[in-house]
Amino acid sequence: MTRLTLDHLNVGYGGADIVKDISLSVGSGEIVAIIGPNGAGKSTLLKGLAGVARVTSGGLEVDGTDLVPLSPFERAIQGVAFMPQDRNVFRTLTVTENLETSAWGHDDIRARMDEVIALLPTLSGYLNKAAGGLSGGQRQMAALGMTLMSRPTILLVDEPTAGLSPNLVGEMLDVLANLTRHAGIGVLIVEQNARAALTRADRAVVLVDGRLRRVGPAAELAGEPDFGALFFGDHA
Numbered sequence: 001m002t003r004l005t006l007d008h009l010n011v012g013y014g015g016a017d018i019v020k021d022i023s024l025s026v027g028s029g030e031i032v033a034i035i036g037p038n039g040a041g042k043s044t045l046l047k048g049l050a051g052v053a054r055v056t057s058g059g060l061e062v063d064g065t066d067l068v069p070l071s072p073f074e075r076a077i078q079g080v081a082f083m084p085q086d087r088n089v090f091r092t093l094t095v096t097e098n099l100e101t102s103a104w105g106h107d108d109i110r111a112r113m114d115e116v117i118a119l120l121p122t123l124s125g126y127l128n129k130a131a132g133g134l135s136g137g138q139r140q141m142a143a144l145g146m147t148l149m150s151r152p153t154i155l156l157v158d159e160p161t162a163g164l165s166p167n168l169v170g171e172m173l174d175v176l177a178n179l180t181r182h183a184g185i186g187v188l189i190v191e192q193n194a195r196a197a198l199t200r201a202d203r204a205v206v207l208v209d210g211r212l213r214r215v216g217p218a219a220e221l222a223g224e225p226d227f228g229a230l231f232f233g234d235h236a
């Protein structure tokens with residue numbers, strides 16, 4: 001059982017810290033949603049975990065291994081992989097080529113691809129298409145496939161449903177929930193579609209102004225009578 005542990009973590013981009021004093025853990029087999037208003041620091045938190053933004057203080061470990069000094073690539077080797085929100089595929093390459101680039105340097109690329117296609121069978125319908133010609137939902141699935149090529153135990157996913165139609169939002173969230181249930185992968189997901197995310201998540205974290213306002217079982221947070229007003233204005 002793998003566990004990612006954040007201990008009083010602060011993250012920034014060189015100026016004042018954007019994310020402050022976050023303590024949290026995510027284990028394999030669970031899905032944890034990070035929700036909160038625009039600009040709260042949700043993406044910055046994920047980027048800090050992935051090694052794309054700077055951890056300025058606090059602890060970050062996976063099963064006792066200190067991730068703070070490690071590069072994004074080295075963190076992926078430790079099992080912690082990141083799916084960014086934007087520009088997450090090479091548009092001129094086919095889906096197959098995109099998957100291959102994600103396992104560059106490994107000598108078992110074919111086996112990894114077979115594993116990823118088994119986890120995301122819809123990919124087999126457009127493996128030879130250029131990623132730039134895919135629909136939004138297909139592109140996000142390809143990007144998820146690329147992330148899975150590193151065989152992660154903890155997956156960090158930044159707004160995978162951005163720009164997708166409502167039924168595709170549900171589909172993508174179900175795919176992620178299945179990865180936790182069937183492949184035992186721990187998922188930490190930033191999601192604007194808060195209610196849709198809470199129906200799939202085990203736990204949820206509410207981030208406001210870079211700080212943890214609430215952590216709790218997703219169903220409990222979704223049931224808050226003033227959920228929308230408290231966390232999002234009218235947004236939820």
Ligand SMILES: Nc1ncnc2c1ncn2[C@@H]1O[C@H](COP(=O)(O)OP(=O)(O)OP(=O)(O)O)[C@@H](O)[C@H]1O
Pocket residue numbers: 013018036037038039040041042043044045
């Ligand atoms: N590369 C960067 N350099 C400096 N500041 C940044 C950078 N990226 C984001 N920020 C700042 O960090 C703050 C939090 O942004 P972030 O994108 O993490 O929030 P968010 O909660 O993910 O918002 P949204 O829901 O709108 O995506 C904002 O004030 C933003 O301007």
